[in-house]
Amino acid sequence: MAPILLSAPLQGWLTALDEVPDAVFSARMLGDGVAIDPTGDCLFAPCAGRIVGLQASGHAVTIEANNGAQILIHLGIDTVGLGGRGFTPRVAVGDVVAEGDPLIDFDLDLLVREARAVVTPILLVEGEGISLTLNAALGPIAVGVPLMTLSGGREETSVAEVAGPSAERLLHIALPHGIHARPAGRIAALARSFDATITLEKDGQGASAASPTALLALAIGHGDTVRLVARGRDAMAALDAVVGLIESGMDEPAPAPTQPTAVAPRATPHDVPPGALPGVTAAPGLAIGTVRHHRAVDRAVAVEGQGVAVEGDAFAAAHSALSEEIARRAASASGAARAILDAHSALLADPVLI
Known part of the structure; x- marks a missing residue:
């Protein structure tokens, strides 16, 4: 596999992947790479290639370079929870792009206010045997600056059919945001620990559980039903483990609560009982306290006053x-x-x- 140079896809601050506040990225469950804390508002292609993955919410994109390497760029942390707000993709799956082409416009102010972090991992997610060399110093970086070189690898080979027992199961996906980057990374790390192959199938399309990119490409969302098939010596154990992980909820944050429907204030009845105070609800909630009846008092105030001496003495007494x-x-x-x-x-x- 010929070496390929990736350029910086964002303007911002280049940092090590270890600094990303999410273990799926910092522990390299999805793959090795770097991260950029953006100061701009557009994500650009780091190399020529083809778009092979684009999350429905627009927060992550995967590019397959011309030499077969796949690069995932994930804008921010927990940004899937924004439901697409703040992201405007300018490409679609299947598009061929050149280095420097705009991929996703994003509202940096909105991300800073509402996302857990805006630091953006840039990962090599598919490329067995490929080594990664950083070409830029940590710190400020501009779009287009040489970022890292991917070299090595091996020629593509066919995957042999795994012998041994098999098991399968249907699973309803209850994860609030489906299988996005974080769950995909954890599923892949778990799947690789067994002597078995595990495939997830949705709508007739299949993906290896050991491949985060393939899982992301299935676009498995909340409420989808998928078929899991495991083959190999550890088929049953592997299937139970993966299903158990997904059913556990994987510590995924719940979606933001919907805003309560505003209730129009009701007109105050005219026949108010003696001693009752009419009113309307100013805001939903619970109010606890003592109700006091404020009665206005008209005070007789001498407009002209009683002279400087008298008023001065009165002021001094009140002041004291x-x-x-x-x-x-x-x-x-x-x-x-x-x-x-x-x-x-x-x-x-x-x-x-x-």
Whole structure:
């Protein structure tokens, strides 16, 4: 397999895969690579090739290079939960792209606000025997800068039929976001630990459980029913393990709760019982507290006042009484309450105001 040079598909900060806050990526369950914390708003093709995978929510894309290597780029962490918001794909599965072609536009502000992280893993997910060499220093990086070289590999060979017992099972997918990158990585890591081949089938299409890219290409969503077939010495154990992992929920975050339907306020009845206070609900929820009836009081205030001397004495008496009351309360207060009382005391002593 001829070496291939990948260029940086994003503008941002190049970081090691170990720094990605998700074990599926940092532990390299999906494959080896690097990550970029983006500062731009568009993902570009790191090499020439063909689009072989694009998640329905638009947050991840897989490119098969002209030498057969497959590169997965996953925009952000837990971004599948956005349900497509913030992502505008500019390609489709099957499209042929050149290096530097725009692949996905994204709303960086929305991702920063709502995703767990925006750091973006760039992984070699299919390429047995391929070595990866980093060509760029960690730190700031621009689109198009040489990023890493993929070299080595072996010629494609046919896969021999595995001998031994077989087992199969139908499984309803209850994962809230289906089998996206994180579940695919964990399923593949588990499947490789058995002496058996495991295939997931959906709508007549099959994928090896040991291949994250193949699993992603099936686009298995929440509520889908898939057929799992295992063959080999560990067929039954492998099938039980994979089914058990998927049925466990895999610690996947639940989808964001839907907003409650707004209820229009009802008109207040005119026949209010004596002592009752009419009103409408200002916001849904539970209110606990003492209801007090505020009664407005009209105070007679002399417009002209009673002269400077009389008003001055009245102000001085009120000022003195308020100062004493604040000092009394402050003596037994603490924390924020004491700080508020001290601020009021300072205002009373402010020579600019008095």
